[in-house]
Amino acid sequence: SETKKIAVLAGDGIGPEVCDEAIKVLKAVGKIWGHNFQFSKGFVGAAAIGETGDPYPVETHSLCLNSDAILFGAIGDPKYDNDPNAKVRPEQGLLRMRKALGLYANIRPVTAYEALLDSSPLKHERIAGTDLVIFRELTGGIYFGKPSGRSENDLEAFDASLYSRQEIRRIAIKAFEAARKRKNKVTLVDKANVLATSRLWRDEVKDLHQREYADVELDYLFVDNAAMQLILNPSSFDVLLTENMFGDILSDEASVIGGSLGLLPSASVGDSSALYEPVHGSYPQAKGKNIANPIATILSAAMMLETSFDMVEEASLIRQAVQDSLNEGVGTEDLFKSNPSTTNEVGDYIAGKI
Amino acid sequence: SETKKIAVLAGDGIGPEVCDEAIKVLKAVGKIWGHNFQFSKGFVGAAAIGETGDPYPVETHSLCLNSDAILFGAIGDPKYDNDPNAKVRPEQGLLRMRKALGLYANIRPVTAYEALLDSSPLKHERIAGTDLVIFRELTGGIYFGKPSGRSENDLEAFDASLYSRQEIRRIAIKAFEAARKRKNKVTLVDKANVLATSRLWRDEVKDLHQREYADVELDYLFVDNAAMQLILNPSSFDVLLTENMFGDILSDEASVIGGSLGLLPSASVGDSSALYEPVHGSYPQAKGKNIANPIATILSAAMMLETSFDMVEEASLIRQAVQDSLNEGVGTEDLFKSNPSTTNEVGDYIAGKI
Ligand SMILES: CC(C)[C@H](C(=O)O)[C@@H](O)C(=O)O
Numbered sequence A, B: 001s002e003t004k005k006i007a008v009l010a011g012d013g014i015g016p017e018v019c020d021e022a023i024k025v026l027k028a029v030g031k032i033w034g035h036n037f038q039f040s041k042g043f044v045g046a047a048a049i050g051e052t053g054d055p056y057p058v059e060t061h062s063l064c065l066n067s068d069a070i071l072f073g074a075i076g077d078p079k080y081d082n083d084p085n086a087k088v089r090p091e092q093g094l095l096r097m098r099k100a101l102g103l104y105a106n107i108r109p110v111t112a113y114e115a116l117l118d119s120s121p122l123k124h125e126r127i128a129g130t131d132l133v134i135f136r137e138l139t140g141g142i143y144f145g146k147p148s149g150r151s152e153n154d155l156e157a158f159d160a161s162l163y164s165r166q167e168i169r170r171i172a173i174k175a176f177e178a179a180r181k182r183k184n185k186v187t188l189v190d191k192a193n194v195l196a197t198s199r200l201w202r203d204e205v206k207d208l209h210q211r212e213y214a215d216v217e218l219d220y221l222f223v224d225n226a227a228m229q230l231i232l233n234p235s236s237f238d239v240l241l242t243e244n245m246f247g248d249i250l251s252d253e254a255s256v257i258g259g260s261l262g263l264l265p266s267a268s269v270g271d272s273s274a275l276y277e278p279v280h281g282s283y284p285q286a287k288g289k290n291i292a293n294p295i296a297t298i299l300s301a302a303m304m305l306e307t308s309f310d311m312v313e314e315a316s317l318i319r320q321a322v323q324d325s326l327n328e329g330v331g332t333e334d335l336f337k338s339n340p341s342t343t344n345e346v347g348d349y350i351a352g353k354i
């Protein structure tokens, strides 16, 4: 079959370890189904600064442009933290990459796994049945608005948030389409009682809904209220649609529901590129210790198969294998304190189940 | 003793009912301690739009300027919701009031009451011992930044966030001072890896800390991480300090910890005015039914006594009376489903305990 070119940007901290396990699982899938996955590595983040002085070097950008999908690990290194004025920061690479590849839709599913309800900070009855997905706009808003900086006299700082109807519309389409395949409901989260950008979001989403997606239920929630409802009634949501900054906050908040950040995959997609990465960060303290949870990255690989390659069955097989490993108590120490498996063991187990 | 002039802006929905109970409790305190509290009512919110066409009329502003403290109920009316383009909205009154009175520090304590641990969505062991307070900047940032609006062709919208060192410093001072009277720790929440305004917050707070508050522990958290930690480890916080928009989201998120929004008071203070209000909204469905929980407003009155009038003992007596009522199962239906008291009964009970 046709070769699928996968760029692997493993990044910093535990990124390389968890990517290795996801590759292991993808190779197992390739073997069984006769798919030809070709993996090519590129530098990103602190690792790339170390190699090239740039957290998102041109070679990496070319590699991404020439790939069918990108598997991303994590970026971030303590050496760049708490130095807000550092000239080059790994995060800049991440933001530039998102913009340069046009990855405007960040998609984060949140599921409450039965086997892990105990490790959630929330009570069982609150989270049972939770199955939501957040569509966060990723290349606009206050992350990229100009002007942003300091006044001449250094006494003031400013940032700008900007959205166009087209930026709103293209991600809203993705959210509505996803809802149709799920529970058929979209909740737009904004701050339309304060922000002009939020009022444009409401106008545009409402308009699109009336014209093309009237069959999907649409409701609106102010972001402050959404931050409450996510904890009070997580199972009431299906698709949450929101702008960049609100999505950053809410998707991290929602990540606590399931009981482990180590399980949450994400996709960042645009019209011509797509990147798949675990929600968790580079977790530098765990680097090289063979204790990092590879499941989020493995599930990100499943999202890749489904979303980029239309390999729906293959993806669901990976998910089933993950389910099995959880049910059988095979997982790293963040999940199972008493009898934890190593990063490798979890990867081997899941690959073995394929 | 000297007369204390209290402006009462009861506002919309259940605002008037809960304010009445707080006034009842303040009168009980006045009687016992021989304080002379004088109450004067003013219109605000939808109620004020109805009367004057303006959600924050000049008469109300004068009343506030001529008072020693303001007791505020709630604003918001369904009639103005879901109409983001309405020309006059109750929220505009609220924002103008904050700005005109210079109420730059919004202070929201969050406590986990033993008697209510069951109604929290979070597990006991997570929240036990939680006692935090959020200092949210209230008159700057993206709420008030210019330019904000639509492009001429109506295809784009924009908002601006702006902070000056002086705006940051004055609320940071309040946060550090509060920490010294509490657990001596301040956590600055920002997005310094992305926003220029956040980097100014870090610079300024760090500088102030080194120069004047080096005895207070100071740490930094990105807002996305803070949204997780508030649910994962709420008891690890003491004072959270943050900008307007982040504070709006995080303080509503934190409000779920205790198990009832109906218990949470707040203060919004500036250099010459101070306003006290329950965190909950106008809850229009409950209006006139005598079921609204008055405790948040009563505890807001306690904050008033302590903060504006330096009546520390009186405030702690109110808090004790609230504690007692909870321990004895006297509360409205949001707290005690099986044998609820009415709004009046709860107010009477607490006033009676004074
Ligand atoms: C590292 C940071 C710039 C980034 C963001 O805010 O988008 C991260 O928090 C994320 O959510 O991917």
Ligand SMILES: CC(C)[C@H](C(=O)O)[C@@H](O)C(=O)O
Residues within 6 Å of the ligand: A193, A194, A224, B091, B094, B248
């Ligand atoms: C009503 C709204 C404008 C307001 C805000 O966002 O500040 C409210 O959410 C609050 O927190 O007091």
